[in-house]
Amino acid sequence: MLGRTLNLGILAHVDAGKTTLTERLLYAAGVIDAVGDVDAGTTQTDTLALERQRGITIRSAVVSFEIAGVTVNLIDTPGHPDFIAEVERVLSLLDGAVLVISAVEGVQPQTRVLMRALRRLRVPTLLFVNKVDRRGADTRRVVETIADRLTPAIIPMGTVDGIGTRAARCTPYRLGDPALRTTLIEALTDRDESLLAAYVDNEHAVTDLRLGRELTAQTRRSLVHPVFFGSAMTGEGVPALSAGLVELLPAEASDPEAVAAGRVFKIDRGPAGEKVAYVRMFAGKIRARERLPIATVSDTEVKVVESTVAESTVVGRRAAEAKATVIEVSDGGGWVRRPQLVAGEIGRLWGLTEARVGDTIGRPARAATEHHFAPPTMETVIVPVRLNDDGALRAALARLAEQDPLINVRADDTGREVYVSLYGEVQKEVIQATLAMEFGIDVDFHETTVICVERPVRAGEAVEILNTESNPFHATIGLRVEPGPPDSGIEFRVAVEPPKVPLYVYKNLDNFTEYMGGYVRQTLREGRFGWQVTDCVVTMVDSGYSVADGPPSKRGPLSTPADFRNLTPLVLMRALERAGTVACEPMLRVSLEVPVWAMSAVLTALGRLGAAVRHQSVSGDLTTIETVMPAARTPHLQRRLPALTAGEGVLESTFDGYRPVHGDPPTRPRTTADPRHREEYLTSLTRHGRRG
Known part of the structure; x- marks a missing residue:
């Protein structure tokens, strides 16, 4: 029988003790000989020099250990809100999570943000109230706040004596303890009608064993959240939490013989600068040097926040093949070279030179395109201190964007102004320090400004007809823009008959729709005032193409994808002008x-x-x-x-x-030629070789 695997996330508000808990779990499992110290920079998962220097987690890290025959792939994530994008990429990988809460500070802003996302995704989650040995700790107050601010569906799993002192001791409940039985009956029957009916009929017939099974079932369905207490620093309460991980969270045996399904969730660079892709396998297996079907991102892909709840759609993806030259699997606190990566495992793959965060291997596994946290709300221009570092800076930022696509590096056509999106000032300081330490580039920043969006005011429509004097491209495109529901992002529709679509290029209507949607979203990155346009519906209402019928052609040269790609901005921006945006x-x-x-x-x-x-x-x-x-x-x-x-x-x-915004709308400088200025736009296409 295949071993069971649990892919576990440790999440928390900054300084709640998340990384120290990770260290304590590794120590208890025998992976490390001593618990590392965050402040001293000796922890197992904070491997970046900058993490050790600052005492915070910046990049997610993976480490594996075993508890009671279950292989746990533990992912330590950043706690500071400026690095929430790193947490974002981990959420869809998890089988379960531990949300760490300080017994002193209690529920903090990031705690609420994380819990909302975990509940939205229905990730089975245990809560660990940490630092019970610290002065000011108050578990009663914290539990009440959890019920009030996070979720009432909680079940305390023990008591704490000597709270707020170094002598604090945690006593876990056992099945049959009256306090636990009362809590279980109240919480579990509220979410299971058959259990409630059995209890009402004969309360003594509901055995402690049945309550224990129901607790596991409801925890795995993310209906209830057991709360454990302890101190990661001293190790008190950690054994009870460790037992809860394998008893209450869904550690299952995966099928390595199924169709391969995996996802790239992190990109790193090796010692020689080579690309390393971190992959979670959901099903099947992949072998070193075998050709892998990968849904990778094309050159025209746009990864943009398309709504106020930060949901985004990845467009313009293309199927490709690649092969991993080397596979390493997380094992026992390190990475071990293996001939294959199987379902349930997390691996590092060399050789996937075109891989990007979000790429899928084999068939898609779980939805990964939705965002569950707020988008970056700030932006700044970054400039090199030494002018001759300009090219090196752009190359370095491209590397950083591999690791964190949401920094959304933008450069104008001249390359003189380079913009990065930010969650906060700490992230800006980290980017500055990273560029200095890893790339030897000293940089300054212009003033940080907020990132606005634009929304259409009303419906607007425009069309360009094939073979007319105003249309320099061999295509007909008609587009209508209209407001969409709040927080709906960008929806693209095609309302033309298939015969009007050049299927000799796009193969089928779905393929044409996908590519046209990519051209539309690319254009809407910069609206009338320079901001991303969102919350709108764009409908293709007309389409046409030309097919050569022999020299001299009367119908025109053969239409190409470039004709549709280059004409879309001209039509869409004119429709947007007629719609108006705010x-x-x-x-x-x-x-x-x-x-x-x-x-x-x-x-x-x-x-x-x-x-x-x-x-x-x-x-x-x-x-x-x-x-x-x-x-x-x-x-x-x-x-x-x-x-x-x-x-x-x-x-x-x-x-x-x-x-x-009331009054004059804020504007942002465009990084590309404005299609509303036709000659300027057409000249830019020629300058960049995009006319063909």
């Missing part, structure tokens, strides 16, 4: 906890910053204020809050979508 700025949901005596001054400051107060409440000598405000103005509030509250104010913020 620029929308990112908004943040801000929660403030301030002393009662400071409430008046804080509310006044919020009013001046254009914040809309949604709710406020008083508890003791503290006031909680819930508000929504523009992301661009939040840093100003953060700077003023200490003076307004004598240093006692606390601010938490999360992304809350986009809102139309």
Whole structure:
């Protein structure tokens, strides 16, 4: 029988103790001889020099160990919100997760963001309340906050004595303990009608064994979330958590004989600069040097955030073949060369020179194109300190974009201005340090600005007809743009008959639709004001092509994909002009906890910053204020809050979508020629050799 494998994610708000818990699990499994120290830079999973220097996780790391016959592939993820994109890429790989919460700080902003994503994806999740030995720890308060702010579907799995001291001890519940039985009956019957009926009929007939089986079943279905307590630093409570991993999370035997299905979730570089692809195999197997069917990304692919909930669609993908020259499998805290990578395993593959994050091997496995966190809301121009580093900087940023596509490196046609998208100032500092340490390039940044989006105001339509004086391309394209539902992204439709589509080029209507959708999304990266256009429906209402019928041709030269690709921006931007767009700025949901005596001054400051107060409440000598405000103005509030509250104010913020900008719309410089200026656009195609 095949061994069972559990692909496990460890997630947390920064400084909750996630990496220390990883170290403790590895130590308990015998993988390492001593628990590493985050501050000292001696942890197993923080391998980057910059991670060791800063004491934070920046890139996800994989390490494997065994518990009770189950192979656990543990993925340690960043906790700082600036590196949420790294967490994003891991979510679809997981069989289960542990969400770490500090017993002192409790539920923090990133904790809520992560739990929402885990529940949305229905990833079975255990909660671990860490740092019970720290002064100020309060498990009762934390459990109440978890139920209030994360989910009421929780089941405490033990008690803590000596809370807040180095002598803190955790006692796990056992099946049959009255406290656990009461909690299980209340939580489990609420989510299983047959169990409820059996309990109502005869409560003694519902045995502890049945409750234990039901706890496992409901945890694996992500209906309930067991809560464990402990200290990763001392190891207290970790054995109970380890047992819970294999008993409660879905570690299953995979079928290596099935059709191969895997995904590239991380790109790295080896010692000689060679590309290394990290792959999770969901089914089947792949062997070294065998040709692999890979759905890889074409040169015209656009990876863009297409909605306010950061859902994106990868377009323009093409099937290709490649072969892994070397395969390494995560095993016992290291990487071991193997002849094959089988279902359930995570491996490092050399030889996939064209691989990118998100590529699939074999048949698609699980949805991977949806984003579950907010998009980057900031952008900056990055410039080399030494002018002769300009080319090296662009090459280095291309390498960084391999690892994190959401930094969305943009350069104008001249190459003089290079933009990167950011989640925050810490990420900017890390990019700067990485360029200096790994590439020897010193850089400066222009002022950080927010990233807006554009939304259509009404419907607009345009068409270019084949063989007319105004149309320089051998194609007919008609497009209609209209507003879509909020947070819907970009939807592309084809409403023309198949005979009007050049099937000799695109093979079938689905293929034509996919490519045209790619051309449309590529164009909508920069709208009327230079921002990404979103929340719209684009419909192809007319199409035509030419076929040569012998010299001298009366119908025109044979239409090519370049004709459709190059004509699309001319038609679409004219339709967009007729539709009109409104620029929308990112908004943040801000929660403030301030002393009662400071409430008046804080509310006044919020009013001046254009914040809309949604709710406020008083508890003791503290006031909680819930508000929504523009992301661009939040840093100003953060700077003023200490003076307004004598240093006692606390601010938490999360992304809350986009809102139309009042007054003059903000603009962003285009990086490509504007198709609304026909001659300029056509000249740019000739300059870059794109006319053919």
